[in-house]
Amino acid sequence: MDWIVTIGGLLLVGVIAWFFWGPKKGGSQAEINASGYQEAKILVKNGYNPSRIFVQSGKPVRFEFTRVETGACDGMVVFPDFEKSATLPAGEKVIVDLPPMKTGAYDFNCQMGMFKGKIIVKN
């Protein structure tokens, strides 16, 4: 009986490590709009939805954040690589423009770093 618990526990550790730290799939592709921006809408509710956004390199990016909760935690979104931040008042659409990027991954997060998102730039 005891060894079942132990093996189960160790397996659970492996599953948790893989689940949180393993390679992630999914996400949403930003679409190019009429003005040449790659645009993505992000819903802010206990995190960013979608939290992974694919964009093409070399084209400007526009995010439209809509925060649908009042909790103070995610009241601000920060793009550390671009020295950019925006306050997200509850219930309002907020546009954040980012410059064209080189291939790679760029994080964005709430001010405390508790909620995270990723911009994945491909050719």
Add this chain to the structure above:
Amino acid sequence: MREEDTMMEGHTHSEQRSDQKSSGEEQEYRSLMRKWWRAAIVSVPVILVSYPNLFGLGDLLPMGSEQLWWTRLVMGLLALYVVIRSGGQFFIGAWESIKQRSANMNTLIATGVSAAWLYSMIALFWPQIFPRPEMADVYYDVTTVVTALVVLGSALEVKARGRSSEAINKLIALQPQTANVVRNGKEVKIPLEEIKIGDQIIVRPGEKVAIDGIILSGGSAIDESMLTGESIPVEKKKGDEVFGGTLNKTGSFTLLVTKEQKDSALANIVEMVKQAQGSRIPVQKVVDKVSSIFTPGVIIAAILGYLVWFNFGPQPGWVYALVVAVTTLIIACPCALGMATPMSLTTGIGKGAENGILIRSGEALQIAQKLETIVMDKTGTITEGRPSLTDIIPLGSFSKVEVLLITASIEQGSEHPLASAIVEKAREEGLTVVQSTDFNAIPGHGVEGIVDRKKIYFGNLKLMKEKNIPLDGFQRYASSIADQGKTPMFLAIDGEPGGIVAVADTVKSDSISVIRELKAMGLEIVMITGDNERTAHAIARQVGIGRVLAEVLPQDKAENVRNLQKEDKKVAMVGDGINDAPALTQADVGIAIGTGTDVAIEASDITLISGSLKGVVSAIKVSRATMRNIYEGLFGAFIYNAIGIPVALGVLYPFTGILLSPLFAAAAMAFSSLTVVLNANRLKGLKLKFS
């Protein structure tokens, strides 16, 4: 919606938005407090029946009795009610983050609380699956009390956090909502959003200026302290610029609106402060690394702790293992780590803004506290930047008044900046300047002309020599004037020495005390100027600066800053002019004096809106205090987790028999993040008054 529209809306509704934000926070606080009371009230009976012997209920609820079973079932349902009604947001938050394969505080609390509740339910309904009967105990008290304490902690945190961003709300609230605008010759009160460039606004004593503009008629003393931190009202007259949000003290005036609200000084300041408060400081990178692995790491540690206690701990192993795992999940506080930097940064930068110091980024703040050398531009930074007449030395039979009258009369046609200092002085003295004839400017030398039928030469020594004026009378004064950092100019009347007029750029009233204070703070001060060595050293002596870089061409200022940096020093550059912009950019921290050009402000890391050098002292004080506060918060959060988690895992147990209760862990967790916020709020009490 187009970006411009969003921005417009963002600014025109700024005050409303500030209200919304604070009412949103207020709502959140109230809702959390309701949740806390609900959980606290239910917790009381749950604790009573959890320890029946302790509270004298042992006879009513004997072990193994049916009454006890039913009582426990009721407790379990009450605990479920608390978890759903008071702790529901932890579960929603945990689920949302798990969907994105990330974990946060919600994940820890939700896992800990649900583990305790599920274990208890299994123990209640299927006690036979436990190897020993005593293991089938219930932990509903953990469920309710942990939920109650964490909710209370969050409520207090929301309250305290609101205070940390007060500064920006205060700034936003400065702008009045309406203004008295002249439309079709009539005065009408209209909302701010409807005011356009070119409108004329009437501002009366005691009213706030609605928007940026230029005074068309009238004048007043205006309190600009809300923008500049300077408490003395500024006299404004026709043609002067006034700013939205400032307070009109004494007179009435008509204002021509020159800016849209979104481009106003106040809107720019608010935007700059917001950006800075949201910026990251380099030290945050380490924190980000830690917090990205923290929460899953804690969950793994809790499982491993469970396994160790289950296999090697004292009996009943199940129970100890469960207590250890739940305690570990609950005591870990990623929030404290994540909050330390942004909370202090928001408060510190807000504190600066309240005092007319705009710190543009967290990075600037972090470097500013490490500064060793401060390079100050002379003209306009240490000195007023406007020459004024300092001495009149009459020679021969001439009087002071005659010398002033003649020099002002001859110079009134001149465009030289030194000329205006003389003309202004004559006006101040109430003299009526006369018209000169045959006026001629001799470049590099001075001017000549006829005043009152007398032939006048006025200029430097070179001019006097060329015109064969006897120099004996001049020379004994000339060098002592130059040694004081002043520029002597010589007057010849009909071929005779008439007098010497000295003009100098005067040292700002607070330069000496500011430089003394900066030196006392351990900083080296270097003066940089395009002026000649003699003048530069004279000014440096007056203000107590030991190191002077004189005769530096504007384009070489940045190079000089670079040379200082090569001495392995963190260098700040303080300047105000266009020619300072490259040096401001080159310096580790560029500090622009706000009365300067927009270019200098754009190139700077810190802007002093008041134009006073005192701001340099305050800016360094704010950055030092804020960084200290950040380190305190981070240190506290790291130490808390570094001690709390191992203790929760039971590392002290083999030596001391100490094992934390999950209830204690909940209290510690709730108050650790609250402590970080309260520590950041201490910054609001920072004294920036000049000593």
